[in-house]
Amino acid sequence: MKSFTGCQDAMEFPSFTFNPKEGIDNPALVITDDLEQNMVPRLCHLKRMEGQSFGFCLKIDVNSTFEITNVKQWSPAEQSGLMNGDRVLEVNEDYIANVDLHLVQRKIQSCGLHLFLLVLRAKEYEEAVLSGFDLHVLAQASKGDGWSKPRLCHIRRHPVNGMGLTFISVNGQSGSYMVNTVMEGPAEKAGVHTGDRLIWINGVKASTLPLSTLNRTVKKCGETLTVLVIDGSSESCYVRRKMAILPVVADCQSLPHNAKTIHLVKGRNGYGFLLRQERLASTRQIAHVLREVDVGSPAEGAGMEDGDLLLAVNWEPVETAEHDDIVKKIRGSGDEVTLTSISIPGREFYRKLGIPPLLFHERVSFHCQKSQREVPLGKMSHENVENLHYLPEHTGKIIPKLPQRTSEVFL
Structure with a gap:
């Protein structure tokens, strides 16, 4: 897969340390001298190679805050300065309080080769909690006045x-x-x-x-x-x-191509499609292609289109996975599975720009589903149909909600 080299090297510098004393006139940021010395969120830039993990685990602590654990030696996480016990305030400039752990996991998995985490050291975080300090205010103040996203x-x-x-x-x-x-x-x-x-x-x-x-x-x-x-x-x-x-x-x-999420419930004759590993004529690269969508099948009813490329299974990216491993993931999902796909022109559009095709698709999900509880994928029944959430940005698709879970995830 082509790596993005367009602007990834622009303005790359060591980790940033925020000093609340500099240039802040917001009354909400009036802190004691002791706290001023300790409230220092750090910006960690993690850069990985294609196929490499970022090298850390993420879990939710007793205060429902995201905690960094199991930082691997020599990993992008360690090289960025990330440490066990750090608490994450923001992921790629988005504040993540009250967001489902697995939604944050998907956001990180879909971001490609670069990840930005705004974190507090464990001791700093504990002092902030004891003082009742607003972490969102601190995260915003680290950017300064007049900030907005590119x-x-x-x-x-x-x-x-x-x-x-x-x-x-x-x-x-x-x-x-x-x-x-x-x-x-x-x-x-x-x-x-x-x-x-x-x-x-x-x-x-x-x-x-x-x-x-x-x-x-x-x-x-x-x-x-x-x-x-x-x-x-x-x-x-x-x-x-x-x-x-x-x-x-x-x-x-207004990007012209969007990935789509398809939730399938197995019918009498299965899902009604074939998954093939093919070499694309335009790029000569190997891809996992959805083929032979049966008329009247669950796949057709869910909006699957013949020739689309498979990007993720149950929200886990699979573009670089082996064909047999993907088949095992689908079969292991039971009678329901969620697939994410994109058209060939759409994949080529993102490939030429060097942008992960799931990047903005996952961001829509992230912003629309913040602070909401969801039902587990593959476990949806008639009694929790009311827990579905309609996302107009996803062209009328219905995305099943996930519950807040406290398991640890590796990234």
């Missing part, structure tokens, strides 16, 4: 206005670019604003390209263009925090 925007060319944007060098510096947009043009409608800083264009770091190449890219990119942008104030926050600006922490704007 935006991944997909622009469609207009026959008259084109893409509706141009770039200019910031202070005449090569590698630093600001965006100008046409009012009500395609770029502005896609979520790009005049004054935004351009971080990434079609999977390539903007800082590696001269201005002439950027403008030529816009002219010759065809009918669509995908850019990662951020406002100037937020860019300064990321620079101060020594944090790379990557798609994994971005909000997405």
Whole structure:
């Protein structure tokens, strides 16, 4: 599988330590001197290789907070500075209090090669709990005033206005670019604003390209263009925090292809589809393909389409798994299974950009299902049908809820 190298190396720095004394005028952050010395959330950037785990376990402690355990030696977790007992406040810039453990697990599993964790040391966390300190306030304060997430925007060319944007060098510096947009043009409608800083264009770091190449890219990119942008104030926050600006922490704007989740209940003749391992004609890469969807079968009724690619089984990514192992996972699920798939054009779109195809699909689930209780996958019955949750962002699909569970998960 292709690894993303577009902007993953941009602005990579050592772990960040937040000092609450610097530049905070929020009354909610008035703390005693002793606490000020100890309230130091750290930003850990975990970078793994394709097929490698991040090398730590996550569990929920007695206070329903996420605790880091079993950090493996020489793992990306250890190399990032993560330690056993650390309490996680945020995952990829999202605060995770009151979120189901297995929902957080899916969020981490779908993020690709990069993971950002905002954590407190065990002692610091215990002091915060004893003092009644608001951890959400602390997490927000670590970003500073004027912070917002970067935006991944997909622009469609207009026959008259084109893409509706141009770039200019910031202070005449090569590698630093600001965006100008046409009012009500395609770029502005896609979520790009005049004054935004351009971080990434079609999977390539903007800082590696001269201005002439950027403008030529816009002219010759065809009918669509995908850019990662951020406002100037937020860019300064990321620079101060020594944090790379990557798609994994971005909000997405109107991406053209989405993965879909299919919940299957086995019928008299099984699920009604075949899973084949095939070499794709376009890329010559091996993929797990859903084939021969039977008319009237549970698979057809759940929205499965012939030729789609399998991404996950019961929310666990399986793109790089062996065919026999995937079959065992499906059969081992019993009479119900949840599959996540995407079309071949959709997979190629994300592959060219170097973005995990589950990244924003899982983020929709994460935000829609925060603080909610769900029923276990494969255990849904008539008496808990009322626990289903409708997600309009998932094209009308019904996603079964999961209960808050306290087991430990390896990541």
